[in-house]
Structures are given as C-alpha cells and as structure tokens.
Amino acid sequence: MSWAENIENKLGNRGLTTQKVSLPLDCSFLSPYLLPLGKRIELVKVSAISVNDIVETVNFSIENHIPIIPLGGGKNNIGGLTPTKNSIVIDLKGIRYIHKEGRSLRIGSGTPFYENRSFLFWPKVYPSTYSEGATIGGNLEGGSTGIGSFKYGRTWNQFTAIKVVTPTGKIETYSDDRIMSFAHALGTTGVVIEVKLEEREENDYPRIFTFKDAYEASDFASKINDAYHVSILPPSRIFETNTWTVLVVFEDEISEGIDGRRLWEKRRLFHGGIVEELNTFYQGFYVNKDMLGEALKIASENCEVEAELINDRTARVNVIGNRENISKVSTSFENIGVRVFNLHSIKINSRLE
Numbered sequence: 465m466s467w468a469e470n471i472e473n474k475l476g477n478r479g480l481t482t483q484k485v486s487l488p489l490d491c492s493f494l495s496p497y498l499l500p501l502g503k504r505i506e507l508v509k510v511s512a513i514s515v516n517d518i519v520e521t522v523n524f525s526i527e528n529h530i531p532i533i534p535l536g537g538g539k540n541n542i543g544g545l546t547p548t549k550n551s552i553v554i555d556l557k558g559i560r561y562i563h564k565e566g567r568s569l570r571i572g573s574g575t576p577f578y579e580n581r582s583f584l585f586w587p588k589v590y591p592s593t594y595s596e597g598a599t600i601g602g603n604l605e606g607g608s609t610g611i612g613s614f615k616y617g618r619t620w621n622q623f624t625a626i627k628v629v630t631p632t633g634k635i636e637t638y639s640d641d642r643i644m645s646f647a648h649a650l651g652t653t654g655v656v657i658e659v660k661l662e663e664r665e666e667n668d669y670p671r672i673f674t675f676k677d678a679y680e681a682s683d684f685a686s687k688i689n690d691a692y693h694v695s696i697l698p699p700s701r702i703f704e705t706n707t708w709t710v711l712v713v714f715e716d717e718i719s720e721g722i723d724g725r726r727l728w729e730k731r732r733l734f735h736g737g738i739v740e741e742l743n744t745f746y747q748g749f750y751v752n753k754d755m756l757g758e759a760l761k762i763a764s765e766n767c768e769v770e771a772e773l774i775n776d777r778t779a780r781v782n783v784i785g786n787r788e789n790i791s792k793v794s795t796s797f798e799n800i801g802v803r804v805f806n807l808h809s810i811k812i813n814s815r816l817e
C-alpha cells in the first residue's frame with residue numbers, strides 16, 4: 465500500500481473525505497522550486513466542510529508528524545506553501561458562508577470573492593485573481609496589496625477579527641495584533657476558519673487621465689488624495705492611446721478625465737494579473753512616490769510595467785517580462801533605492817513591511 469493510500473484509509477476512518485492529489489501546479493511557472501519537487505511528493509487532500517473536520521485533520525497531522533497545507537482557491541503566485549515531504553492538503557473551499565449583520569460580515573475562509581460574474585460581497589481590498597476562485601482566507605494568508613489599496617492599504621488591514629485552528633489543534637478568535645500572525649503567513653501559523661470585515665459600499669467612478677511620459681503620470685497620480693484605486697499604465701498597455709494612462713477610481717461622480725469603465729472592467733489584469741495571459745515572469749517592487757517616474761521610465765525601457773498606488777505613499781510597481789530583462793531593471797532599481805517584494809523569500813511574514 466502506498467503512503468497516500470495508507471493515510472487516506474486512516475483519515476477516512478476518522479470520518480474525513482479524502483482524495484489522493486498531485487501538487488497543484490497553477491502558476492508554478494513563476495516558482496523556481498515547485499516544478500522539480502512536484503514529481504517526488506505524495507499528497508492526500510482532505511475536503512473540510514466543518515470546523516470539526518479542520519480540528520480532526522490538524523490533530524491527525526500532529527499525531528502522525530505529517531505536514532499540513534491549507535488550500536483555498538490555489539491562486540497564489542508560488543503555489544503558497546511548497547511541500548518538501550509527503551503532506552496532507554486541507555481544502556477549505558467547503559468552509560463557505562457569509563453571515564451579514566448590517567455592513568459587518570463573518571465569512572467562511574473558503575468563500576470566493578466572486579462567482580457567476582458577480583461579487584459575493586464587497587471587500588475593501590481584493591486581489592486581481594478575484595474572479596478566478598481566490599478565497600478570502602487564501603487572500604489573508606497569501607495576499608499583500610490589491611484593488612482598493614490606494615484607500616485601504618494592505619490586504620490584512622480590512623480584517624477586524626479572525627477565527628483559526630492553531631497548530632496545536634485549538635480554536636482561537638483574534639481581534640488584535642495577532643491577526644498579523646496570519647498575514648501573508650502562507651498557512652504556516654494555523655488554519656483560518658473565518659474572517660470578519662466591514663463591507664465596502666460599492667461606488668466606483670473610474671476616470672482616465674493621459675500624459676506624455678512616466679514623470680507627468682506619476683506626478684499627477686502622487687497628488688491624488690481622495691480615491692478608491694489608482695493605477696498607472698504605460699502606452700504599451702492601452703492600445704487606443706499612445707500616452708501614459710492614470711486610471712483613478714473615485715467614489716463620487718466627477719466630470720474630469722474620460723470614462724474609464726472599460727479599463728476598470730479589466731482590473732483582473734492589474735497587480736501582475738497580466739502574467740497569466742502572457743505566461744511570463746514578474747517581479748514586484750515597492751517604490752516611494754518621489755522615485756516613481758524614474759522607476760517607471762527605467763522599467764518601461766526594458767519590460768512591461770504597471771504601478772498601483774498604496775495609501776502609505778508608496779507604489780507597488782510590477783515589472784513583467786523575461787528573467788534577464790527583469791534582472792536588468794532590478795539592478796537599476798537598486799541604484800535608486802527601490803525595495804524588492806521577494807515572492808520566494810522563505811522567511812515567514814518577510815513581505816509585511
């Protein structure tokens with residue numbers, strides 16, 4: 465009997481629904497680690513549909529010394545936790561519910577943002593993978609900035625409480641700084657069962673402003689104070705103009721600029737989302753707004769690029785292209801003091817700053 469069959473039997477005896485699976489390889493082309501590892505590892509997936517299923521699985525993994533890997537929508541850039549041994553994958557998509565009390569929502573961690581062409585709830589910040597099955601729990605554990613970060617900052621800022629199963633199998637609720645132990649922790653600090661957040665009122669008025677170069681576009685974008693979302697896109701991203709485009713999503717109707725609804729409808733391509741269409745690499749950087757024009761100019765001369773502004777006076781600049789060109793941009797960025805968002809750092813929470 466194989467390792468996986470043995471574990472499946474044992475988990476089945478504890479009333480859990482299991483399945484032998486191969487490593488989820490979504491987006492693995494972005495990771496230097498996943499592909500070679502995937503061939504050697506056996507994984508058993510538990511489909512959790514209750515808190516009890518999660519606790520049972522965690523207890524089983526403690527008793528049998530087997531690593532456990534939480535799985536939401538599987539849309540993380542590097543596949544999230546990378547198994548290096550035979551492991552149990554706990555699929556949380558069955559932990560799915562939305563309880564509303566006014567604007568306050570309690571949401572099961574496996575609940576997707578979006579289904580059948582509409583949002584299931586209105587998050588303040590959401591990832592560009594929102595329409596591909598990304599879940600709210602997976603976004604706390606694997607996200608950083610997203611659509612809405614101009615107004616609301618980092619992904620984890622929107623959570624007012626979380627309920628988790630700790631690595632020792634206890635159920636805990638946190639509504640203080642301990643939420644941060646689960647922010648971009650990739651499932652290493654426990655399994656999130658439920659999150660609590662305040663729903664946003666959806667009032668999106670996207671307007672487009674065009675500029676002759678990266679400096680003018682950055683200067684304009686850096687002076688915006690009151691908006692929900694701000695993106696800067698180079699001429700190569702907008703076929704109908706030959707200009708740098710700033711997309712500003714206001715929360716009140718305004719007459720300046722031109723209608724940006726068509727571009728806003730394609731926001732799944734922002735924040736690095738375009739790499740899936742191009743099947744290429746990207747590297748994220750955090751750039752202070754005073755260096756943004758220079759950074760965008762350097763990047764656009766070598767690669768595809770985009771910037772999304774964040775509320776802390778930085779911008780997330782995604783540089784998209786082949787490894788060689790990205791590395792050229794990265795070296796030039798070092799000279800102007802730009803910080804790398806290192807997707808492959810093995811330090812837990814190293815991406816929180």
Ligand SMILES: Cc1cc2nc3c(=O)[nH]c(=O)nc-3n(C[C@H](O)[C@H](O)[C@H](O)COP(=O)(O)OP(=O)(O)OC[C@H]3O[C@@H](n4cnc5c(N)ncnc54)[C@H](O)[C@@H]3O)c2cc1C
Pocket residue numbers: 491533534535536537538539540541543544545556573574590591592593597598599600601602603604605606607608609610611619649650651652654655656657734735736737738739740
């Ligand atoms: C092209 C592309 C663009 C992206 N754009 C963005 C973006 O704009 N903003 C952004 O924030 N992210 C972005 N991401 C990253 C990712 O898609 C999102 O963070 C997404 O929300 C992850 O959710 P998921 O349900 O797919 O998580 P998964 O991929 O299933 O999981 C992510 C990590 O969290 C762990 N995990 C999942 N669920 C739980 C849970 N309930 N408890 C504990 N650990 C858990 C997993 O083990 C894994 O390590 C992007 C990724 C790609 C490939």
